Amino acid sequence: MKFNPVIEHLKVYEPGKPIELVVREFGIDPKDIVKLASNENPHGCSRKAADAVRNAAHLMYRYPDDTMTALKTGLCDRFGIGSENLIVGAGSDQIIEFACHAKLYGGAKILQSEITFAMYQIYAAQCGAGVIKAPGIAHDLDAMYQLYKEHEPEIIFICAPNNPTGDCLNRVDIENFIERIDHDTLVIVDGAYQEYAAFKNPDKALDPARLIEKFPHVLYLGTFSKAYGLGGMRVGYGIGSVEIVRSLYKLRPPFNVTTLSLIAAEAALEDQAFVETSLADCFEQMARYREFATAHGIETIESYTNFITYLLDGVSDSTHIADALLRQGIIVRDLKGYGLNAIRITIGKADENSRFFDAMQKLIINSGNR
Structure with missing residues (x-):
């Protein structure tokens, strides 16, 4: 075969x-x-999330609400964005997969730090794309910019804070870097651990609404798997311009997030x-x-x-x-x-x-x- x-x-x-x-x-x-x-x-x-799932267990036979209206409303209220700027996935890595399939074709490349979340490279490789890595344990934005100019990648990944090392770039440095990137290059800012960074140091805190307003070529990623404790429910989200989100939606399968997962995330979001x-x-x-x-x-x-x-x-x-x-x-x-x-x-x-x-x-x- x-x-x-x-x-x-x-x-x-x-x-x-x-x-x-x-x-x-x-x-x-x-x-x-x-x-x-x-x-x-x-x-x-959150106990509220656990209770919500327990009380909704009888709905397992129902397909999910594919509009995801309740969860989207909660996320839009939290971040000050419109629903047209939001896509929900089975974990934020599903949004990464959508983005790679949307942008990587015909000899495309991605740019990332040498040591970062492994799924960036894996999804890129699935699309037949090349992977350019900036050397070093931490993100070196100067080195990344030089590689960007040399290789002209279709996607740049910035993990803030970075997994698996834990370091985190300052907000101002990320924004200054993105400012220099052409608008046809998709910059994915992975904020899976942003709740922790923002709690520890406000200089590390990213505002997704501000990012996508300033930079129409940015896709911000968030998840319920870490601070919210819902790793087993697989709920993540992407925040971007209408153009980016509309394109990603064309790759989203129907009912990609389960009924109970949506209910858990809705309740978890209410228990800050x-x-x-x-x-x-x-x-x-x-x-x-x-x-x-x-x-x-x-x-x-x-x-x-x-x-x-x-x-x-x-x-x-x-x-x-x-x-x-x-x-x-x-x-x-x-x-x-x-x-x-x-x-x-x-x-x-x-x-x-x-x-x-x-x-x-x-x-x-x-x-x-x-």
């Missing part, structure tokens, strides 16, 4: 190991497993108190991770997300550490696949973080480096 030759060399996105797989592989009781690999909200979701509490706890616990790193000579990247990156050069091997933690029921993300000797740890609840610190300290001591 013949397939599209592009598929042969495609890389598959590797998510964090699920709890169920760890149970099967190592025979660990599920209640003894700490999952700190997928940047989920350790507090779950839950989000604020989660954000405050995240950064309170993150301080413990910085203290642990300092005490053990581990370099970190300043994080504006719900995870922290430990750079392990001179300390240990990231794959060894990740595997050893996994055998103890602690799931973290090894970043060796990104070319980093590092692990990414989702900030968990206090007791989950304590388990990580206890296990990590023993591993460092046993490695003979500390």
